[in-house]
Amino acid sequence: MSGPVDYQRFVDAADDQIVNHPRRVVGAFLVLTLVFGAGLGAVSTDAGTAGFTQDVPAQVAFEEVQNEFETSAFATDTGSTQLIQRGENVLSKKGLVRMLEVQNRVEDHDELRVTSTASAATIVATTLDPEARTTEQQIRAVERATPREIDRAVQTAADRNPRFVGLLSNDFNRGSAAAGATIGVVTHEVPAGLSASAGQGGTSPLTPLQLRTDYVVDSVGGDIIVFGSGIISAEFSNVIFDSLIIVVPAAVLFILLFLIISYRDLADLMLGMVALAMALIWTFGFMGLAGIPFNQILITIPPLLLAVGIDFGIHAVNRYREERVTGLDIGPAMRVTTDQLLVAFFIVTGTTVIGFSANLTSALPPIRDFGIVAAVGIVFTFLIFGVFLPAAKVLLDRSRQKYPIPTFSTTPLGAEGSRLGRALSGGVFIAKRTPAVFLVVALVASGGMAYHATGVDTTFSNEDFLPPEENPDYLMALPEPFKPSEYSVTALTNFLSEKFESSQSDTVTVYVEGPLQQDQALEVLYRAGDDPPDALVQQNGRADATSVVSVIDDYAARDEEFRELVARNDRNGNGVPDDDLPAVYDALLAEDSPVRGQALRYITEDRRSTRLVYSVKADATQGEITEDARSVAADMERPRTSLVAIATGSTVVFEAISGLILDSAVTSLIIALTGTAVFLLFVYWVLEGKPSMGVANLIPIVVTVSFVAGSMRVFGISFNAFTATILAITIGLGIDYSVHVTHRFADEYRERELYEALDRTVRGTGGALAGSMLTTVFGIGVLVLSVFPAIGQFGILTGLSVIYAFVSSLLVLPSALVVWARLFGGGGGLASDEPSTGPTPEDVSATGGDVSAGEAG
Known part of the structure; x- marks a missing residue:
């Protein structure tokens, strides 16, 4: 293979701008900051699970069901708000009147667009007085009744009306x-298509209506709570804001603390903070300009950008200080720094972008958005810390020569002879003695962790996006505006599940398309419910289902003429017509048919689509329900009927997304590893003429990814909407550490013997890596403060990935480099065989560093 490609002219061009025209560079970046800052106001919020359900086949079927059986193209739809009443006895006179008064007050507000209200109190009132049509009349009926009359009315309603008990x-x-609790229902008129998604969140037309309803109910006073999808949507958005306002300042505080330790200079510290702020402004401004909405996963973007930015900043300042302490002037020292770090930053950026961009293969839109924003943000971070920060540092230090700007420290971290430098050399000690054995042990241990990771679960549910039922005390002790809101969604969801479980049954839908007028079509649908699988509720050995067959049964039971029509076309006498179905449908869907509206909820006017709604057991898992629903759907797909059946509904959609999450994690990992390997082979061929060095560079990443995946199972953390990106992110962040070590080693190895080059690499770069690791771990670790538990898990895993990457880069990579050197690298002092394409510190010093004085000052 040919020698390294001459890339130095590109680096020299950047050097010239940074060293000789720093004012021009800084000015251009500030202008761009204003441009991207203009996009901040356009950033929208898209919270909840709704964004994940887009384009999922089960969701497409769910939308078709909603559009064909629930709404019409030009009609209005309805949405409901729940009124949850709790008390010592909600069926007492006081409790009944309280609920009816709330219903009456809500109905009086036209802006709430209430079409109807219903409750157990309504049923009791109409049992007391069947002529009580309005809510006001029902209130009077209850107020006039004695406690004994109310008790009898409650008992009568329970006996005659199953919905009352529900x-x-x-x-x-x-x-x-x-009873200790009851549910009332307020029905609102809203635009058509409201229920077209299995997920929750996003922007809901019910949100303003339910927030206003909550205000109206509160004005009445009492113990009734307003609940519904609009309230959930509003809380999803509040949780994002509350998480950001806690996480970002906490990250800044930790970052500030460790930057003080790393820089030990006020002016350098302020310079680093300005660069970090610019990276965030550019990234979020890009989101606004590109129209990418902010979702829960993107809460992780600020800590990730801060982590990479901190790393770049510490490396840039530390490397510059290493040259300055040797006596080089500002210009020459910065040339040596950028000659090395621009290349290292480019490698890190390329591999990190590959790692993050691997998420673009996901079938889930929010994860794809994460991949786009993270990749673009890393590129921005590279430009800001690779070009802007060095130019600003040149301006700062030249200004120090003219003005009394205080300087506190210019000593690099991990300098030779320092305690930190000695502590970081453990990997070199091992590499000098048993590198091959240690490398084999590390890879075997990684294989064991990877095998252990095959048992990691995959989940997706609304609960992943909900805040805890009660915020931790340490969060509630925070002062305003950092103190989070008190959320009700999780507590109310748990309350409803606990108190109303027996009266509420979950359902799953099978959507069927095909020639439903063919003989035997209904018979096929009916027989699919025979001997149902375990997850479905059974009645008399059959699945408990509601369908067009149910409507036919109901109509036949009360209409003799229709009953005779069904009987004439029922060959086997089971009550399901299997002959001359067009005539049956014509009678069922006739304009004057009393069940036309009910029938159209289960079969379309063109007789080409139908749905069957099955009740499922409360204790069945999401996976069991989906598998059994698909089994029933498969039984309906008979060649002779040409029917196509698809299992759908929220449970099936969420289970499908769980599968996509696992597919996304595995696919993005494979693509990220493959892309990173190819990129590193290419880059080290271009830079050093030795692509095999890229393999050594990749070994710590393989170790890190294996240990992160294995740790997920150890800590009981599942792949979910948030952690699905963690493996690709581990590659994106972890490669940073190994690239800096490998690239610095390549520079040192050109001029020095193997172990001396390795020791200088670890002592010099290792100090910056240690500062970067601590800052990143604590900066990202603040995600555990998020009011989203799932985001906290993401923070834990990301922090672990950084620790593993740091340890493997300083402990495993030295042995990998020694083995590489023995196999492919030749002898030490490579400069004698292959001259460096870049200038040495002596070359830069000899030229004086400054080519022109145009903007040097």
Whole structure:
């Protein structure tokens, strides 16, 4: 293979601008900051699970069901708000009147667009007085009744109206006519298509209506709570804001602390903070200009950018200081720094972008958005810390020569002879003695962790996006504006699940398309419910289902003419017509048919689509429900009927997304590893003429990814909407550490013997890596403060990935480089065989560093 490519002219061009025209460079970057800053106001929020359900096949079927059976193209849709009432006895006169008063107050507000209200109190009132049509009349009926009359009305309603019991909590006692909780329902008129998504969140037309309803209910006073999808959507957005306002300042505080330790100079510290702020402004401004909405996963972007930016900043300043302490002037020292670090930063940026961009292969839009924003943000960070920061540093230090700007420290971290430098040399000690054995042990241990990781679970549910039922005390102790809101969604969701479980049954839908007028079509649908799988509720050995067959049964039971029509076309006498179905449908869907509206909820006007809604067991898992629903759907797909059946519904959609999350994690990992390997082979061929060095560079990343994946199972953390990106992110962040070590080693190895080059690499670069690691771990670790538990898990995993990457780069990589040198690298002092393409410190010193004085000052 040919020798290294001459890339130095590109680096020299950047050097010239940074060293000789720093004012021009700084000015251009500040102008760009203003441009991107203009996009900050355009950043929108897209919270919740709705964004994840887009384009999923089960979701497409779910939308078709909603559009064909729930709404029409030009009609209005309805959305509901729940009124949750809790008390000692919600069926007492006081409790009933309280609910009816709230219903009456809500109905009086036209802006709420209420079409109807219903509750257990409504049923009791109409049982007391069947002529009580309005809510005001129902209030009077209850107020006039004696407690005994109310008790009898409650018992009568429970006996005659199954829906009445369904509105009451599990502790309902018929004998004492008492219950501890009940649910009322307010129906609003909203634009068509409201329920077209299986997920929650995003922007909902119900949000303003339900927030206003909550205000109206509060004005009445009492113990009734407003709940619904609009409230959930609003809380999703609040949680994002609350998480950011806690996480970002906490990250800045930790980062500030470690930057003080790393820089030990006020002016350098301020310069680093300005560069970090610019990276965030550019990235979020880009989101606004590109129209990318902010979702929960993107909460991780600020800590990630801060982590990489900190690393770049510490390396740049530390490397510059290493040259300055040797006696080089500002210009020459910065030339040596940028000659090395621009190349290292480019390698880090390329591999990090590959790692993050691997998420673009995901089928889930929010994860793809994360990949785009993270990749673009890393490129911005490279430009700011690779070009702007060095230019600003040149301006700063030249200004120090003219003005009394205080200087506190110019000593680099991990200098030779320092305690930190000695502590970081453990990997070199091992590499000098048993590098091959240690490398084999590290790879075997990594293989064991990777095998252990095959048992990691995959989940996706609304609960992943909900805040905890109660915020931790340490968060509630924070002062305003950092103190998070008190959230009700999780507590109310758990309350409803606990108190109303027996009266609420989950369902799954099978959507069927095909020639439904063919003989046997309904028979096929009906027989699919015979001997149902375990997850479906059974009645008399059949699945408990509601479908067009149910409507036919109901209509036949009360209309003799229709009953005779069904009987004439029922060959086997099971009540399901299997002949002359067009005539059956014509009678069922006739304009004057009393069940036309009900039938159209289960079969379309063109008789080409239908749905069957199956009740599922409360204790069945998401996976079991989906598998069994798909099994029933498969039974309907008979060649002779040409029917196509798809299992759908929220449970099936979420299970499908769980599978996509795992696919996304595995696919992005494979692409990130493959892309990174190819990139490193190419880069080290270009830079050093030795592509095999890229393999050595990749070994610590393989170790890191294996240990991160294995740790997920150790700590009981599943792949979910947030952690699905962690493996690709581990590559993106972890490669940073190994690239800096490998690239510095390549520079040192040109002029020095193997172990001396390795020792100088670890002592010099290792100090900057240690500062970067501590800052990054604590900076990203603040994600555990997020009110999203899933984001906290992401923070833990990302912090672990950085620690593993740091340790493997300083402990495993030296042995890998020694083995590489013995196999491919030749003898030490490579400069004698292959001259460096870049200038040495002596070359720069001889030229004086400054080519022109145009803007040097």
